Amino acid sequence: MHWVELFLGAMLVNNIVLARFLGVCPFLGVSSRMGTARGMGFAVLFVMTLASAVTWLVYYGILEPLGITYLSTMAFILVIASVVQFVEIVMKKFWPALYRSLGIFLPLITTNCAVLGVAVLNVREGFGFVESLVHSLGTAGGFMLALILFAGLRERMAETAQDVPEALRGLPLSLVTAGLMALAFMGFQGII
Amino acid sequence: MKLFQERLWAGLIKENPVFVQAIGMCPVLAVTSSATNGLGMGLAVLAVLFCSNAVISLIRRFIPATVRIPSFIVIIAGFVTIVQFVTEAWTPGLNRSLGIFIPLIVVNCLILGRAEAYASKNGLMASLFDAVGMGLGFAAALTTLGGVREILGAGTLFGRAVLPSGAQPALVLSMAPGAFIALGILLALVRVVQLRRKGSIAKTGCGSCQLCGEDCPSAGKGAEA
Numbered sequence: 001m002h003w004v005e006l007f008l009g010a011m012l013v014n015n016i017v018l019a020r021f022l023g024v025c026p027f028l029g030v031s032s033r034m035g036t037a038r039g040m041g042f043a044v045l046f047v048m049t050l051a052s053a054v055t056w057l058v059y060y061g062i063l064e065p066l067g068i069t070y071l072s073t074m075a076f077i078l079v080i081a082s083v084v085q086f087v088e089i090v091m092k093k094f095w096p097a098l099y100r101s102l103g104i105f106l107p108l109i110t111t112n113c114a115v116l117g118v119a120v121l122n123v124r125e126g127f128g129f130v131e132s133l134v135h136s137l138g139t140a141g142g143f144m145l146a147l148i149l150f151a152g153l154r155e156r157m158a159e160t161a162q163d164v165p166e167a168l169r170g171l172p173l174s175l176v177t178a179g180l181m182a183l184a185f186m187g188f189q190g191i192i
Numbered sequence: 193m194k195l196f197q198e199r200l201w202a203g204l205i206k207e208n209p210v211f212v213q214a215i216g217m218c219p220v221l222a223v224t225s226s227a228t229n230g231l232g233m234g235l236a237v238l239a240v241l242f243c244s245n246a247v248i249s250l251i252r253r254f255i256p257a258t259v260r261i262p263s264f265i266v267i268i269a270g271f272v273t274i275v276q277f278v279t280e281a282w283t284p285g286l287n288r289s290l291g292i293f294i295p296l297i298v299v300n301c302l303i304l305g306r307a308e309a310y311a312s313k314n315g316l317m318a319s320l321f322d323a324v325g326m327g328l329g330f331a332a333a334l335t336t337l338g339g340v341r342e343i344l345g346a347g348t349l350f351g352r353a354v355l356p357s358g359a360q361p362a363l364v365l366s367m368a369p370g371a372f373i374a375l376g377i378l379l380a381l382v383r384v385v386q387l388r389r390k391g392s393i394a395k396t397g398c399g400s401c402q403l404c405g406e407d408c409p410s411a412g413k414g415a416e417a
Contacts, residue, residue, distance in 0.1 A: 073295040113300075120295050172380035
């Protein structure tokens with residue numbers, strides 16, 4: 001029950017994009033088409049879960065015993081960069097089809113603050129290993145949900161783009177739309 | 193001195209990182225529920241940008257091109273850790289309200305973008321001027337957005353009441369949805385001015401930080417996307 005709560009909380013109540021404002025750049029950047037949104041969602045799910053596991057092990061296995069937890073920011077970003085690189089190499093070798101559809105998103109993920117953000121949150125909240133994994137799965141699920149819903153909205157909006165005043169077209173209107181989505185997501189606050 | 197004025201003008205107005213280029217959006221949305229938080233975050237980013245631009249500009253000839261991005265990230269992460277210590281020690285209240293967004297300065301597109309686009313190609317003084325211009329532009333934008341949200345959402349500015357006592361502030365502006373909506377409307381206003389003066393809208397989006405190649409899904413698509 002505790003894990004279901006943690007999962008749903010991370011996915012819906014504290015949605016990474018709409019409530020915590022992490023990963024806003026890819027959220028706005030790759031959401032103009034449904035296909036790319038889905039690809040980015042799965043790439044983040046993959047990297048975020050793996051990176052959370054590795055950063056947890058690095059933090060409690062190396063940094064804490066040595067008393068150098070103040071280096072965590074630097075260690076985490078290096079871990080994430082190497083995990084991304086590693087995933088890219090492995091995927092290219094063993095799943096070329098998957099690499100062709102997700103590969104272009106991988107370099108972007110290194111600077112996706114959602115991945116580093118979840119690693120930092122896991123440590124700040126004092127989660128155990130399994131809790132960290134559940135939390136990052138929920139968070140990545142929330143990212144994917146928000147991204148795909150938003151891409152759906154924007155595909156519909158693009159059909160009537162000519163009716164929008166020129167100054168509002170593109171990014172400003174996307175931001176206002178995201179604001180309305182965030183308002184809708186606030187409705188989830190009561191469920192836990 | 194002419195270069196300094198040029199970089200300052202570019203950072204504050206012409207290429208403002210938030211209102212014109214629209215990069216580094218995560219902290220822009222997250223910490224601007226009040227003008228004080230916006231200013232604090234802006235100054236933290238300014239400090240990191242100043243130091244990282246200086247170091248990167250000084251050692252730009254010794255960094256091999258293939259590993260430049262990881263090297264930049266390590267240098268930036270070092271300065272972010274220092275800024276984290278300083279805020280923890282001297283402004284613990286600000287540190288609490290900025291929360292995880294201080295360590296996340298590491299992945300701020302603005303800092304890496306300036307390292308890649310400017311400091312790795314220009315001398316020390318020029319890079320310092322660029323850091324001051326861009327950093328102040330970022331801080332000014334965050335303070336403006338924080339001010340607007342604080343006045344409309346809580347009826348105060350820098351913690352002092354500014355609205356007449358009868359006025360009811362719109363609470364939603366100080367919450368998450370208000371961040372998106374307020375920034376969207378401010379960006380639209382900036383574009384109205386751009387359209388009046390030049391007849392066109394400047395290129396925006398994460399693509400302008402040039403971190404990934406041409407096949408990058410967000411490169412160049414930020415503006416019309």
